[in-house]
Amino acid sequence: MPIVHPLFFKSMFVDEAIIFVKGGDGGNGCVSFRREKYIPHGGPDGGNGGKGGDVIFRVSDKIDTLLDLTSRVKYIAESGAHGKGSTKKGKDGKDLITDLPRGTVVKDKESGRILKDMSTVGESVVIAPGGRGGRGNKHFATSTNQVPRRAEKGRLGEERWLALELKLLADVGLIGMPNAGKSTLLSRISAARPKIADYPFTTLQPQLGIVEIENYQRFVVADIPGLIEGAHRGIGLGDEFLRHIERTKLLVHLLDVSPLARTDPSDAYHIVRNELKQYNSKLAEKAEIVIANKMDLLDTEAGMKFIETLEGKISKPVCPVSMVTGKNIGNLLNMVASALNKIQTQMSEYQ
Ligand SMILES: Nc1nc2c(ncn2[C@@H]2O[C@H](COP(=O)(O)OP(=O)(O)OP(=O)(O)O)[C@@H](O)[C@H]2O)c(=O)[nH]1
Ligand SMILES: [Mg+2]
Structure with a gap:
């Protein structure tokens, strides 16, 4: 039997958690030209940026409340790395996987629209996709422009405020x-x-x-x-x-x-x-x-x-x-x- 003292118990109510989610930003494409001995003007070799990580919600039977989620407000996945020379692609950002209790209803905080009803253990959903990486200048080389000085910026990851709700059965x-x-x-x-x-x-x-x-x-x-x-x-x-x-x-x-x-x-x-x-x-x-x-x-x-x-x-x-x-x-x-x-x-x- 647990021994409890009034000052000792930590108690909380949570059947709602308001959090901010953001997919990682895509890395920028790179502007770079080959530098090789005896070749004064090498061709473009700027690599693409990496993709930003996704914020993923997964249903777990290991947790039964939204309590743990409220210890933190922002859930931001890792950004993709920028592209590099020698057509090196930037590394993709890591996904941020967050476990939710079964029965959590995920709503858009602004509109109140239900985005997802997380009802099956093991199911997962990308709730805030990461941005695509920008393309490096190598991609923009054409027959008329063999020295493109332009590369794309990575796209920003999607972001939104969410209201998570869990209907609890009272004990x-x-x-x-x-x-x-x-x-x-x-x-x-x-x-x-x-x-x-x-x-x-x-x-x-x-x-x-x-x-x-x-x-x-x-x-x-x-x-x-x-x-x-x-x-x-x-x-x-x-x-x-x-x-x-x-x-x-x-x-x-x-x-x-x-x-x-x-x-x-x-x-x-x-x-x-x-x-x-x-x-x-x-x-x-x-x-x-x-x-x-x-x-x-x-x-x-x-x-x-x-x-x-x-x-x-x-x-x-x-x-x-x-x-x-x-x-x-x-x-x-x-x-x-x-x-x-x-x-x-x-x-x-x-x-
Ligand atoms: N002195 C004293 N007052 C208390 C105690 N517990 C509650 N009260 C007071 O009693 C009043 C009613 O408390 P509530 O918690 O609203 O009672 P309730 O049972 O939820 O009432 P309903 O919602 O109307 O059913 C409030 O003024 C409280 O401050 C206590 O242990 N000692
Ligand atoms: Mg009351």
Whole structure:
């Protein structure tokens, strides 16, 4: 089991990466004339420039997020070398091959047009071709002009800004009543920056975050709008957002235990559980970790008693946390990681 400390985990959200790609420029053609003993005016022998390298995207099953791509913005392939005398062609620039996770959609950033849907492992596409090398002056010799002093410049490599998008399946779904602190949790453990505010229904759309902990273990967390009683009948924002967490492996259920909470936490727990059941009994059968949030607003000793009572009322262990002080977030991540590992093992045994 990974040991995680709140200060230690490095977490990021990426299901989009904005990058710049540019094929290498072609090398220039060369203007040169043969110099040989006893031949005062040798013919043209300027070589062609080399071709610029291509930027190539390849689908790999070794990576599952766009995380690694964001460490760098510019992906520029090597330029071709210029041509030389003695009809020496310049060396071609090296291709720049970049691996992407399966399912990445490559869009032109300006127009939003989809350029490529990278769906098959192993497939590759030239996303920014390198420029052709310019031709050397040897190429321009004709019967009327045997001493051409002109050579071509290499063509520039193609360049563009891209938006890469990856639709991620969430491993963990955050559930709870409005204002429980779901988005705050997502922002504490990932690089996602969801809207957080002290009123219900701040989150209007599901948000995803990637959490990265030690040992390179990563998981995707989905934050969805809060549920209230009658959500399955369309009350509040309704329950249709639950479909976004239908395929998760684990639920993290947040309860607001502060004195300011509008609903008693054990009632809140049962209300949300009931909405889950009404929506889909399979969803309600998923493994669940219950957390008591906003512990910073309770007196320490009274807080622990409160948790004990709460555990009794809902017949489940409850993990006390505070998103404000960060207390126990590391523990929570440990619990999530080991629960996911356990579920993964069970799934592979079952298969
Ligand atoms: N004191 C305290 N406040 C918290 C804590 N966690 C969240 N909050 C505050 O609680 C309010 C609601 O937080 P959100 O993260 O927006 O709650 P949510 O569950 O995403 O709410 P909805 O999107 O409306 O469902 C914000 O004002 C947060 O700053 C905590 O641990 N302690
Ligand atoms: Mg929210």
